[in-house]
Amino acid sequence: MKKSISLLILILPLLGLSIFAQYQVEKRFEFPLPSIVEVKPSSFIYFWGSLLGLRRVSSDLAWIRLLQYYGTLEGEEEHVHHLHHHQRGEYEELFPMCQEVVRLDPYFHYAYLFGGGTLAFNHQRYDEAIELLQEGIKNNPKFWKFRLYIAAIVYTKTKQYDKVVPLLEEAIRYRDCPEVVKIFLANIYKAKGEYVKAIAIWENILATNRDEWARSAAESHLKEMEIPR
Amino acid sequence: MVAIRTENLTKIYIRKHLFSSKKTNALENLNLEIEDRKVFGLLGLNGSGKTTLLKLLVGLLFPTKGSVYIFEQKFPHLSLLSRIGYLPEFPCFLMYLTASEILHFYGKLYGLSTKEREKKVEETLDLVDLKENRNDRLADFSKGMLERIGMAQVLLHDPELLLLDEPTSGLDPLGIKKMRQTILRLKEEGKTILLSSHFVTEVERVCDQVGILHKGKLKRIIKMRGLKVSLEDLFTETVSEAV
Amino acid sequence: MKKIFAIAEYTVKENIRHKVFYTILLFALVIIISSVLFSMLSGEEETRVILDIGLGAIEIFAFLSAIFAAVGLVLGEMENKSISLILTRPVRRFEYIWGRYSGILSISLFNILLMSSGLLFLLFIKGWSFDFRFLLAVTFIFLKVVIISALAILISLISTSPISSISMTFFLWVLGHVTDHLKYLNHVLLEEGVKITIFLKAIYYLLPNFQYLNIKDYIGYPNPLVGTTIFWQVAYSLAYASVATWLSVLVFSRKEF
Ligand SMILES: Nc1ncnc2c1ncn2[C@@H]1O[C@H](COP(=O)(O)OP(=O)(O)OP(=O)(O)O)[C@@H](O)[C@H]1O
Ligand SMILES: [Mg+2]
Numbered sequence: 001m002k003k004s005i006s007l008l009i010l011i012l013p014l015l016g017l018s019i020f021a022q023y024q025v026e027k028r029f030e031f032p033l034p035s036i037v038e039v040k041p042s043s044f045i046y047f048w049g050s051l052l053g054l055r056r057v058s059s060d061l062a063w064i065r066l067l068q069y070y071g072t073l074e075g076e077e078e079h080v081h082h083l084h085h086h087q088r089g090e091y092e093e094l095f096p097m098c099q100e101v102v103r104l105d106p107y108f109h110y111a112y113l114f115g116g117g118t119l120a121f122n123h124q125r126y127d128e129a130i131e132l133l134q135e136g137i138k139n140n141p142k143f144w145k146f147r148l149y150i151a152a153i154v155y156t157k158t159k160q161y162d163k164v165v166p167l168l169e170e171a172i173r174y175r176d177c178p179e180v181v182k183i184f185l186a187n188i189y190k191a192k193g194e195y196v197k198a199i200a201i202w203e204n205i206l207a208t209n210r211d212e213w214a215r216s217a218a219e220s221h222l223k224e225m226e227i228p229r
Numbered sequence: 230m231v232a233i234r235t236e237n238l239t240k241i242y243i244r245k246h247l248f249s250s251k252k253t254n255a256l257e258n259l260n261l262e263i264e265d266r267k268v269f270g271l272l273g274l275n276g277s278g279k280t281t282l283l284k285l286l287v288g289l290l291f292p293t294k295g296s297v298y299i300f301e302q303k304f305p306h307l308s309l310l311s312r313i314g315y316l317p318e319f320p321c322f323l324m325y326l327t328a329s330e331i332l333h334f335y336g337k338l339y340g341l342s343t344k345e346r347e348k349k350v351e352e353t354l355d356l357v358d359l360k361e362n363r364n365d366r367l368a369d370f371s372k373g374m375l376e377r378i379g380m381a382q383v384l385l386h387d388p389e390l391l392l393l394d395e396p397t398s399g400l401d402p403l404g405i406k407k408m409r410q411t412i413l414r415l416k417e418e419g420k421t422i423l424l425s426s427h428f429v430t431e432v433e434r435v436c437d438q439v440g441i442l443h444k445g446k447l448k449r450i451i452k453m454r455g456l457k458v459s460l461e462d463l464f465t466e467t468v469s470e471a472v
Numbered sequence: 473m474k475k476i477f478a479i480a481e482y483t484v485k486e487n488i489r490h491k492v493f494y495t496i497l498l499f500a501l502v503i504i505i506s507s508v509l510f511s512m513l514s515g516e517e518e519t520r521v522i523l524d525i526g527l528g529a530i531e532i533f534a535f536l537s538a539i540f541a542a543v544g545l546v547l548g549e550m551e552n553k554s555i556s557l558i559l560t561r562p563v564r565r566f567e568y569i570w571g572r573y574s575g576i577l578s579i580s581l582f583n584i585l586l587m588s589s590g591l592l593f594l595l596f597i598k599g600w601s602f603d604f605r606f607l608l609a610v611t612f613i614f615l616k617v618v619i620i621s622a623l624a625i626l627i628s629l630i631s632t633s634p635i636s637s638i639s640m641t642f643f644l645w646v647l648g649h650v651t652d653h654l655k656y657l658n659h660v661l662l663e664e665g666v667k668i669t670i671f672l673k674a675i676y677y678l679l680p681n682f683q684y685l686n687i688k689d690y691i692g693y694p695n696p697l698v699g700t701t702i703f704w705q706v707a708y709s710l711a712y713a714s715v716a717t718w719l720s721v722l723v724f725s726r727k728e729f
Contacts, residue, residue: 107692
């Protein structure tokens with residue numbers, strides 16, 4: 001009995017310390033992820049992943065699913081080749097899927113860039129693209145590239161391609177620039193007759209990208225412009 | 230000196246079930262005194278409370294009532310445990326260790342230095358004829374070998390008081406004979422031994438004194454020296470008159 | 473101290489002789505390596521996926537091995553009574569518990585270090601540039617294991633069967649990751665007119681709070697943790713784990729064998 005009491009005397013201050021420390025942590029640091037209940041994930045896998053503390057893995061799985069949905073196998077030839085070919089209604093789920101990825105992990109920068117770029121430059125779904133990127137700005141106020149992309153998208157929407165070019169020229173200088181953006185810029189160059197610049201981008205894609213479809217798109221463009229390689 | 234003394238030692242097991250609880254009076258008001266340098270045999274039928282008593286004497290169980298003194302010191306007391314060697318009824322080990330590893334581990338718990346341990350472990354392994362198996366895993370041991378390891382861990386730290394719970398159960402005739410020799414040798418070395426058994430003949434051969442335990446009560450203490458009647462008759466008589 | 477060390481040492485020995493230990497490690501390495509397959513599907517985000525799956529695997533398998541050690545070895549030892557040969561030697565009950573606990577932590581630390589070096593190696597092959605937040609994430613995975621191992625021991629002492637211990641521990645692991653939702657629940661209940669704020673708050677502070685320790689999940693968070701936050705997080709983990717372990721000692725010292 002006496003032993004138990006002395007143990008309790010030892011335990012209580014430690015319990016106090018643990019509560020105090022937790023309070024201190026919370027005071028300094030707001031938990032940075034939206035509740036999984038609010039995210040309403042489309043699959044129980046993401047839900048359980050989050051419950052097990054695997055939020056980023058869930059986001060990655062959603063991301064892989066998005067890429068598979070967007071398909072890198074067939075149909076992509078067209079959407080990289082022809083700028084204004086796509087109708088709304090194709091890849092209807094693309095936007096909600098992007099949203100799910102970035103709600104599972106709000107700090108997944110590339111997902112915003114990829115989603116925004118693809119929605120805007122491949123599918124002319126400018127509003128959705130801007131909405132996604134704005135969510136990115138809200139979650140990552142210091143990540144300025146989102147603003148750059150929004151600007152480019154707004155100008156593209158109003159067909160002010162002269163203003164788009166310098167913005168995208170800046171965007172493609174960074175490593176995290178999605179291929180869609182490069183391809184879009186190359187197509188603008190081509191339309192404007194600046195073949196040298198367009199070719200430079202295609203060759204860059206060919207040199208740096210390991211992705212089968214981006215490479216074949218680049219190759220066929222180069223062939224089209226009769227650049228032997 | 231008195232090696233073991235119990236005062237009104239009582240143990241009541243309480244088994245809690247969902248709505249009821251079942252009480253078993255395993256030991257009732259046991260008053261026992263055991264002289265040192267003697268072999269004391271605890272004789273009783275199954276379920277008479279022998280194991281319970283031994284466990285109370287090593288602190289695995291806590292008395293419901295009463296107290297235990299070992300070498301005139303109130304038990305439980307940590308330093309007393311270094312002077313006791315305990316052989317459980319069913320010795321069970323950490324099967325993933327080898328014979329010498331487990332003895333080294335127990336040796337460390339007594340705070341023996343590496344050198345002392347080396348020496349002690351070799352000695353005891355020799356004593357129980359397990360020298361060749363010292364690097365075999367206990368998982369590969371036969372039952373008899375495990376019993377011997379059990380004895381080795383009793384002797385490891387050279388205790389003054391040995392509490393052996395049915396030391397001969399599970400041994401072959403040769404093993405039983407060796408055990409008897411070991412006990413007699415230890416007695417000669419001046420150890421105090423308390424052993425439990427339900428084999429009258431075993432107890433008869435090695436003990437100086439025998440206590441008959443029946444349904445948790447100490448019925449009789451018999452001095453073996455100069456005993457005229459046979460112990461077996463005494464035992465059956467005691468047990469049946471108590472019914 | 474010596475005795476705590478001796479018990480810790482044999483816990484480690486016992487563990488590394490167990491097949492389960494290697495199965496867990498092997499499985500973890502297989503998953504870490506197969507994260508490369510997933511990364512191939514992830515476009516430009518290869519190293520991110522390897523990093524995430526790798527850290528996730530490290531945590532889950534460190535968690536599993538801690539559960540196995542705490543429930544399998546400690547509960548197993550009490551069930552097969554081999555513990556009686558330890559407690560009948562001059563070992564205090566708290567020495568046993570702390571010895572076991574530190575043994576389990578040593579194994580977990582070893583596991584985590586081994587798995588993270590495997591992961592680092594893989595990441596470097598894939599051209600990942602080192603980020604110190606990796607070390608922070610791994611450290612905090614260890615802190616989570618520090619807490620859950622202490623709880624697993626406590627639970628195995630209270631419950632009676634391995635299955636119930638394992639499921640209880642698992643349950644606490646999940647709850648610990650959603651403690652924030654208790655606030656949400658409180659909010660909802662208040663709107664319904666149910667006032668149990670104090671009760672919920674007590675639960676909130678008594679449950680392990682893994683959410684805040686789960687740095688690997690918000691590694692990309694733009695406002696990185698500052699030193700004092702990290703200090704309090706470490707203090708929290710150690711204090712919480714000590715409370716659980718001393719409670720185990722309390723329960724254990726009343727146990728009969
Ligand atoms: N852990 C326990 N919980 C409840 N009752 C118990 C417990 N252990 C023993 N008992 C009861 O206490 C009594 C004494 O048991 P004990 O094991 O001491 O007998 P024993 O003399 O050693 O018998 P045996 O010769 O069979 O070994 C028995 O009735 C037994 O059912
Ligand atoms: Mg018995």
